[in-house]
Amino acid sequence: MTNSLQKGQGGRYLGSRILKALCYLAGLITMGSLALIVVYICVKGIPYLTPELFALEYNSDNVSMFHAIVNTLSMTALALLFSVPVGVGGGIYLAEYAKPGSKLVKLVRVTAETLSGIPSIIYGLFGMMAFVTAMRLGNSLISGALTLAIMTLPLILRQTEESLLSVPMSYREGSYGLGAGKLRTTVRIVLPVATPGILAAVLLSIGRIAGETAALIFTSGTVARIADNLGASGRTLAVHLYVLQQEGLHVNQAFAVAVVLLVVVIIMNAVSSAVARKLTRKG
Numbered sequence: 001m002t003n004s005l006q007k008g009q010g011g012r013y014l015g016s017r018i019l020k021a022l023c024y025l026a027g028l029i030t031m032g033s034l035a036l037i038v039v040y041i042c043v044k045g046i047p048y049l050t051p052e053l054f055a056l057e058y059n060s061d062n063v064s065m066f067h068a069i070v071n072t073l074s075m076t077a078l079a080l081l082f083s084v085p086v087g088v089g090g091g092i093y094l095a096e097y098a099k100p101g102s103k104l105v106k107l108v109r110v111t112a113e114t115l116s117g118i119p120s121i122i123y124g125l126f127g128m129m130a131f132v133t134a135m136r137l138g139n140s141l142i143s144g145a146l147t148l149a150i151m152t153l154p155l156i157l158r159q160t161e162e163s164l165l166s167v168p169m170s171y172r173e174g175s176y177g178l179g180a181g182k183l184r185t186t187v188r189i190v191l192p193v194a195t196p197g198i199l200a201a202v203l204l205s206i207g208r209i210a211g212e213t214a215a216l217i218f219t220s221g222t223v224a225r226i227a228d229n230l231g232a233s234g235r236t237l238a239v240h241l242y243v244l245q246q247e248g249l250h251v252n253q254a255f256a257v258a259v260v261l262l263v264v265v266i267i268m269n270a271v272s273s274a275v276a277r278k279l280t281r282k283g
Contacts, residue, residue: 038262041255041258041259041262042259044252044255045252045255045256045257045258045259046256046259047252048252048253048255048256049256049259049260050256052064053065053253053256053257053260054066058224058225063244063250063253065237065240065256065257065260066226067224067225067226067234067235068224068234068235068236068237068239068240068257069237069260069264070226070227071141071220071226071227071234071235071236071237072210072236072237072238072261072264073264073268074141074227075141075144075145075148075209075216075220075236076206076209076210076268078141078142078145078230079144079145079146079148079149079152079205079209080149080152080202080205080206080209081145082145082146082149083148083149083150083152083153083156083205084156084202084205086149086153086157087152087153087155087156087157087160087201088156088160088198090108090157090160090161091156091157091158091159091160091161091163091164091198092160092164092186092191094108094109094157094161095160095161095164095165096164096182096186096190097182108157109158109161111154112153112154112157112158113154113158115150115153115154116154116155116158119214120151120212120213120214120215121214121215123147123150123151123215124147124214124215124216124217124218124219125218126147126150127143127144127146127147127150127215127218127219128143128218128219131143131146131147131219132218132219137231138231138233139219139220139221139223139233140219140220140221140227140230140231140232140233141220141227141229141230141231141232141233141234142230142231143219143220144215144216144219144220144236145220146219147215147216147219148208148209148212148215148216151208151209151212151215152205152208152209155201155204155205155208156198156201156202156205158201159197159198159200159201160194160197160198160201162197163194163195163196163197163198164190164191164194166194166197167190167193167194171189171190171193172185172189172190174189175188175189199272199273202272203269203272203273206265206268206269206272207265207269210236210237210238210261210264210265210268211238211261211265212236212238213238213239213241213242216235216236216238216239217239217242220233220234220235220236220239221233221234221235222235222239222243223235224240237257237260237261237264238261240257241254241257241258241261244257
């Protein structure tokens with residue numbers, strides 16, 4: 001009997017060690033792949049980061065990316081302006097106000113999960129038909145931002161809901177016991193606790209918006225200029241990189257644009273994290 005127990009424990013221990021080793025291996029592969037990509041892009045692109053690439057005016061000789069940097073920041077801010085309030089508000093409704101197990105909740109969840117798996121090129125075609133053609137917004141900043149907002153909405157919605165549901169019920173019960181209402185409890189007690197999870201969705205959305213190409217080619221266009229109003233067309237950094245690579249005349253400069261794109265995404269993520277930490281401390 002004792003030998004059988006020892007063998008069973010030894011088997012479980014061996015299985016635990018194997019699983020732990022596989023987890024470490026997966027982590028190393030992930031970090032190694034990321035490091036390899038970053039190092040390769042930096043090695044290929046940093047030598048070609050010249051002042052001409054940041055010139056205020058674009059031409060076929062300097063292939064400046066200044067306009068693309070400005071358009072990327074504008075596109076990201078505008079898309080998040082549309083998607084974050086709707087996504088967070090929808091997540092709050094599903095987690096705090098909707099009846100558990102209702103058909104509406106199930107429908108919204110299935111729809112959000114389905115939308116998350118749709119390729120970006122499909123969103124681009126939809127945005128072209130809906131915003132560019134049907135609504136007559138043309139190839140413009142607003143068309144691209146609305147398309148990207150629809151793309152990122154499912155992620156923000158589902159992550160907000162999951163973050164709110166992970167908050168212990170005792171927090172809500174304690175707030176109700178002190179006389180706080182539903183709205184006050186949600187805003188002052190539940191949301192601050194769920195902020196890190198919601199922030200994670202926003203950060204992922206920033207990365208997807210900044211790196212999106214296919215959807216923006218159909219909606220915001222590829223014009224090499226700063227979109228100085230919502231109805232103007234302009235290319236982002238990702239689209240600028242794609243165009244340079246496709247032309248085949250400025251491949252080295254395309255790698256330089258990739259380096260700047262990485263830096264821009266890192267900076268935007270850092271700023272978002274700092275803002276979220278301040279909001280969490282205030283909460």
